[in-house]
Amino acid sequence: MKTPKRLEPLIEDGVIDAVMRQLMSGKEATVYVVRCGEEIRCAKVYKEANQRSFRQSVDYTEGRKVKNSRQARAMAKGSNYGKQAQEAAWQSAEVDALYRLAAAGVSVPTPYQFYEGVLIMDLITDDEGNAAPRLNDVVFTADEARQHHQALIQEVVRMLCAGIVHGDLSEFNILLSSQGPIIIDLPQAVDAAGNNQAKSMLERDVGNLADFFGQFASELLNTQYGKEIWALYAKGALTPQTVLTGKFQQDNKPVDLKSVVRVIDAVRDDEAKKQMRLAEAKAALPKPKRF
Numbered sequence: 379m380k381t382p383k384r385l386e387p388l389i390e391d392g393v394i395d396a397v398m399r400q401l402m403s404g405k406e407a408t409v410y411v412v413r414c415g416e417e418i419r420c421a422k423v424y425k426e427a428n429q430r431s432f433r434q435s436v437d438y439t440e441g442r443k444v445k446n447s448r449q450a451r452a453m454a455k456g457s458n459y460g461k462q463a464q465e466a467a468w469q470s471a472e473v474d475a476l477y478r479l480a481a482a483g484v485s486v487p488t489p490y491q492f493y494e495g496v497l498i499m500d501l502i503t504d505d506e507g508n509a510a511p512r513l514n515d516v517v518f519t520a521d522e523a524r525q526h527h528q529a530l531i532q533e534v535v536r537m538l539c540a541g542i543v544h545g546d547l548s549e550f551n552i553l554l555s556s557q558g559p560i561i562i563d564l565p566q567a568v569d570a571a572g573n574n575q576a577k578s579m580l581e582r583d584v585g586n587l588a589d590f591f592g593q594f595a596s597e598l599l600n601t602q603y604g605k606e607i608w609a610l611y612a613k614g615a616l617t618p619q620t621v622l623t624g625k626f627q628q629d630n631k632p633v634d635l636k637s638v639v640r641v642i643d644a645v646r647d648d649e650a651k652k653q654m655r656l657a658e659a660k661a662a663l664p665k666p667k668r669f
Contacts, residue, residue, distance in 0.1 A: 391493075394421060412498070473492045479564075487500040523598070530587050
């Protein structure tokens with residue numbers, strides 16, 4: 379096929395040797411199957427901001443740090459340079475997340491290189507060596523649905539333990555490879571500790587998994603893994619080895635107002651005593667002489 383313009387510099391620089399075919403075109407990027415030496419990989423070419431249907435919501439970009447102070451100021455002002463810097467930061471977010479998650483053992487494509495808005499990574503394949511299908515293109519038995527759902531819940535836990543929430547996880551961005559489900563499409567990934575929307579995003583991600591697999595195994599619709607996972611994470615008790623139940627008991631115990639009032643009164647008494655001691659100590663000091 380004719381080499382897309384965005385991939386020409388990678389061929390010229392020897393990053394890839396040939397473009398074999400277009401694999402897919404989505405809301406944020408177009409993916410091509412490419413040959414790199416003897417390896418068959420894929421090249422994800424990010425679309426320009428005005429060509430994407432996925433917008434850079436402040437919910438996703440909250441908490442992302444920009445190391446360059448000049449870029450940060452320009453992004454805040456919304457200048458042309460700032461918009462370019464914001465676009466670059468948006469694209470590199472997926473690269474950073476992929477490297478971080480791969481190191482944590484999460485089932486994501488292995489990234490190899492990021493060059494001029496193009497990400498080179500593993501081509502995920504099925505048992506026959508063809509490009510792996512998305513979950514939404516596959517019909518499962520009840521047992522298969524339970525197995526894949528459990529595997530993906532574990533991946534969500536590993537991601538969170540690595541400090542990342544996918545933010546847009548669903549059957550449309552999970553591939554079914556020969557090795558099991560592989561999570562893709564991470565430019566909207568958020569920092570779990572630095573984003574105030576991380577909790578709701580994680581619960582939505584997990585809810586999407588329950589809704590999809592619940593079509594094949596209806597009992598999954600009644601699980602509450604999202605709330606359980608976040609509660610454990612918030613307490614610092616979540617690890618990749620944590621055994622989950624899918625159940626969550628909200629703490630609805632009524633507040634003991636009498637105890638709260640006693641604590642407030644005790645604090646007030648302590649403060650009053652402190653002020654009294656300070657006044658007594660001040661009064662005991664020798665008065666300055668007048669001349």
